[in-house]
Every structure is written in structure tokens, then in C-alpha cells.
Amino acid sequence: MAQNPAGLFARSALACGFVILLISIYLFAKNYSGLLEGIHTQGKAIEYIRLDSTDKRYPRIRFKDENGTDHYFIDTLVTAMSKQQRTFDIIYSPLNPSNAMVYNKIDVFGLPIITFMTGIGCIAFGGSAMRINRKRQKENEASH
Numbered sequence: 001m002a003q004n005p006a007g008l009f010a011r012s013a014l015a016c017g018f019v020i021l022l023i024s025i026y027l028f029a030k031n032y033s034g035l036l037e038g039i040h041t042q043g044k045a046i047e048y049i050r051l052d053s054t055d056k057r058y059p060r061i062r063f064k065d066e067n068g069t070d071h072y073f074i075d076t077l078v079t080a081m082s083k084q085q086r087t088f089d090i091i092y093s094p095l096n097p098s099n100a101m102v103y104n105k106i107d108v109f110g111l112p113i114i115t116f117m118t119g120i121g122c123i124a125f126g127g128s129a130m131r132i133n134r135k136r137q138k139e140n141e142a143s144h
Contacts, residue, residue: 004137010129017122024115031108038091039066040103045086049074063090065097075102 043063050057051074060074071092092100101107 004133007133010126010133013122013129014126017119017126020115020119020122024112024119027115028112031112035091035108039094041090043088043090061088063100071097071100073100077107
């Protein structure tokens with residue numbers, strides 16, 4: 001029996017959906033464990049820096065680790081729209097404070113949620129396409 005291209009496409013969409021779901025679970029677990037293991041503190045924007053030829057300015061943020069040592073980083077996810085904001089919630093690893101990030105629920109959970117919804121969409125699409133394909137195959141078999 002020759003392979004049905006529509007059935008192959010539907011199974012591929014279904015398989016991709018499950019893979020994307022697994023990726024979303026991994027991203028969520030990674031980000032959530034970073035929240036649990038990371039140290040939360042406050043940081044202050046000490047200046048806004050232009051990194052490229054655009055008008056976007058990014059905050060250079062200073063924070064102190066648990067030993068009182070100053071650390072600096074530029075957060076490229078926070079732009080001048082927060083220029084009025086001078087203090088930020090910071091999360092950093094005690095093993096690597098220089099790899100700090102501004103805590104923002106959208107940054108931390110946004111990608112896993114979007115990835116999860118994409119996976120669900122692919123699964124729904126693939127499942128629906130498989131049902132339609134099976135129905136058409138049965139109709140074709142009945143007409144022959």
C-alpha cells in the first residue's frame with residue numbers, strides 16, 4: 001500500500017507537537033529550578049547604555065551579592081521603556097553572580113508557555129488531520 005502524503009503529514013504534525021511539548025516542559029523546569037536555586041536581590045540601574053545604532057538604551061545594573069561584592073551587568077531584555085524604573089528584582093546563581101538576570105515573569109515563563117501552546121496546537125492539528133484522513137480513506141474504500 002502506497003504511503004498517503006496527508007496521513008504522513010498528520011503523523012508528522014502530531015509527533016512534532018509531542019516533541020515541542022517536551023521542550024516546553026524542559027524550559028519550564030529549567031527556569032523554575034533557576035528561580036528556586038537562585039538568590040533574589042534588588043539591583044539599581046546606574047545608567048542606560050546604547051549598544052547599537054538604534055535608539056534603544058539598556059540598563060547597566062548594579063547589585064550586591066550575599067557577600068556584599070558589587071556586580072554589574074547589562075540587561076538586553078529590558079529597554080528604555082523601563083527607563084523610569086531605577087530598581088529591579090534580580091536573580092543570580094551563588095556559583096556565578098556575573099550571570100544575573102532581571103526577574104520578569106514574562107521572560108521566565110513566557111517562552112515555556114508559548115512553546116507549550118504551540119505543541120498543543122500541533123497535536124490538535126495533527127490529531128484532527130489524522131481523523132479527517134481516516135474518514136476519507138474509509139469513504140474511498142467504501143466507494144470502490
